[in-house]
Amino acid sequence: MRKSVNRVWRRVMANKLISEMGLPKSIANIFAARNIHTAKDALSLTEFELMELLDVGLAEVTTAVSSISEISCPPYQTALSLLEQRMHNExxxxxxxxxxxxxxxxxxxxxxxxxxxxxxxxxxxxxxxxxxxxxxxxxxxxxxxxxxxxxxxxxxxxxxxxxxxxxxxxxxxxxxxxxxxxxxxxxxxxxxxxxxxxxxxxxxxxxxxxxxxxxxxxxxxxxxxxxxxxxxxxxxxxxxxxxxxxxxxxxxxxxxxxxxxxxxxxxxxxxxxxxxxxxxxxxxxxxxxxxxxxxxxxxxxxxxxxxxxxxxxxxxxxxxxxxxxxxxxxxxxxxxxxxxxxxxxxxxxxxxxxxxxxxxxxxxGQVLKHFNVASSINDAHNIKYFRDFEVTVVYSIKNWSFRVVCG
Ligand SMILES: Nc1ncnc2c1ncn2[C@@H]1O[C@H](COP(=O)(O)OP(=O)(O)OP(=O)(O)O)[C@@H](O)[C@H]1O
Structure with a gap:
């Protein structure tokens, strides 16, 4: 369940629109003009590919990529917040x-x-x-x-x-x-x-x-x-x-x-x-x-x-x-x-x-090879014979013979 929630969450974040990320208008418009609309579109390219495609300098691309990464990243949880959640659900x-x-x-x-x-x-x-x-x-x-x-x-x-x-x-x-x-x-x-x-x-x-x-x-x-x-x-x-x-x-x-x-x-x-x-x-x-x-x-x-x-x-x-x-x-x-x-x-x-x-x-442990035999016999027998060592008893249940050796 949690895995599928995470998967859905990742898809939502990957498809987040660059136009809605609050980047400076100038760079946001260039992304749009080059058909790079979502976080996934931008982050699947290297910075040099982006420089070439957008025709802007390295500094601008680096700043834009780090803003897009930060915004599209799933929110993190600290050990403290997890502990607080746990105490809340105690x-x-x-x-x-x-x-x-x-x-x-x-x-x-x-x-x-x-x-x-x-x-x-x-x-x-x-x-x-x-x-x-x-x-x-x-x-x-x-x-x-x-x-x-x-x-x-x-x-x-x-x-x-x-x-x-x-x-x-x-x-x-x-x-x-x-x-x-x-x-x-x-x-x-x-x-x-x-x-x-x-x-x-x-x-x-x-x-x-x-x-x-x-x-x-x-x-x-x-x-x-x-x-x-x-x-x-x-x-x-x-x-x-x-x-x-x-x-x-x-x-x-x-x-x-x-x-x-x-x-x-x-x-x-x-x-x-x-x-x-x-x-x-x-x-x-x-x-x-x-x-x-x-x-x-x-x-x-x-x-x-x-x-x-x-x-x-x-x-x-x-x-x-x-x-x-x-x-x-x-x-x-x-x-x-x-x-x-x-x-x-x-x-x-x-x-x-x-x-x-x-x-x-x-x-x-010492057990009967056929483990369910001992457990299917009567409770009182079970306890008695398991306390006694070296006792061999032959049981006959439903035409089956069971030899029970305890120890
Ligand atoms: N009144 C009692 N006083 C002391 N020990 C007892 C008493 N009753 C049972 N036992 C001990 O408990 C053991 C039986 O344990 P139990 O019935 O829990 O076994 P089990 O692991 O459930 O076995 P199975 O897999 O056959 O069901 C006996 O061998 C005995 O040593």
């Missing part, structure tokens, strides 16, 4: 604080309004835990630092657990949750939608668009976007299977000016086809191994990566969980260690580790 550019002090500082206040923030990482790393905490924060009364609003939580894996959310609330904000009826009130503000196919997801998004403004919604969570691509065999298409959804979600964020948080899973880097996910091989080879792979990539690929403004990578390395600010126009590339407890996600240190080079974008 109410449109707010943040939802995560209450993870170091991360909020790195993100200049928290999860920004009006853009998409992505949480990407392997199964069981804590993306959903983070989303649950954010949902609580958005629905907390403003007297307690929340946004006092409703939350739309799109749960594509049927993993949403109200019990876990209340547990996080009770442990993180005991003073609020001890108030009678508060837990119910908070839970009542979080609307959970559970589409299971891209088609249902499209319908869901249309409904969300209508209700965002009406229902005082202050946060939209989509957990997970990647899980939807496994169905319908759409991974074979040249076009991204969620292309329409990506554009729609981006425009939802811009139009509603609320924070939009979307989780994305990971796949092994091995596939040649950018839209060929590793889980699609599982039909051929059920005896698949797990991978400890530092070359994991975000499952939704490059088109999606362009749609998000903030990418937070959650990963595990040497038995430690990290959250990295991998993409942000405002923040340095920085990583924080974190843990998950009864009160949800918390940082182990508020001082981030500054990262240099491509490490900030790498995603490490």
């Amino acid at each position: 109410h449109l550019a707010g943040h939802l604080p995560t209450r993870l002090k170091g991360l909020d500082a790195a993100l200049c206040g928290g999860i920004p309004f009006g853009v998409i923030t992505e949480l990407v990482g392997p199964a069981g790393i804590g993306k959903t835990q983070f989303c649950l905490k954010l949902s609580l924060l958005a629905s907390l009364p403003s007297s307690h630092g929340g946004l006092d609003g409703h939350v739309v939580y799109v749960d594509t894996e049927s993993k949403f657990s109200s019990r876990r959310m209340i547990e996080i609330g009770v442990n993180s904000f005991p003073e609020i949750f001890q108030i009678e009826g508060m837990a119910q009130q908070m839970a009542g503000r979080i609307l959970v939608l559970q589409p299971t196919t891209p088609t249902e997801f499209s319908e869901c998004l249309q409904k969300i668009k209508d209700s965002l403004l009406q229902h005082h919604v202050k946060l939209l969570v989509i957990d997970s976007m990647a899980a939807l691509v496994s169905g319908d065999g759409q991974g074979q298409c040249r076009q991204h299977p969620l292309g329409w959804h990506m554009t729609f979600i981006k425009s939802l964020a811009e139009f509603s000016r609320i924070p939009v948080v979307v989780t994305n899973q990971v796949r092994s880097h091995s596939g040649d086809d950018p839209f060929h996910y590793s889980f699609q091989d599982s039909r051929q080879n059920l005896d698949f191994p797990t991978t400890f792979d530092s070359h994991l990539v975000a499952a939704l690929g490059i088109p999606w990566a362009h749609a998000v403004s903030i990418r937070l990578v959650l990963e595990s390395k040497s038995g430690q969980r990290f959250i990295k600010v991998a993409k942000s126009s405002m923040s340095p590339p920085v990583a924080f260690t974190f843990a998950i407890s009864a009160s949800g996600i918390s940082l182990l240190h508020d001082d981030g580790i500054e990262m240099t080079g491509p490490e900030i974008n790498a995603i490490c």
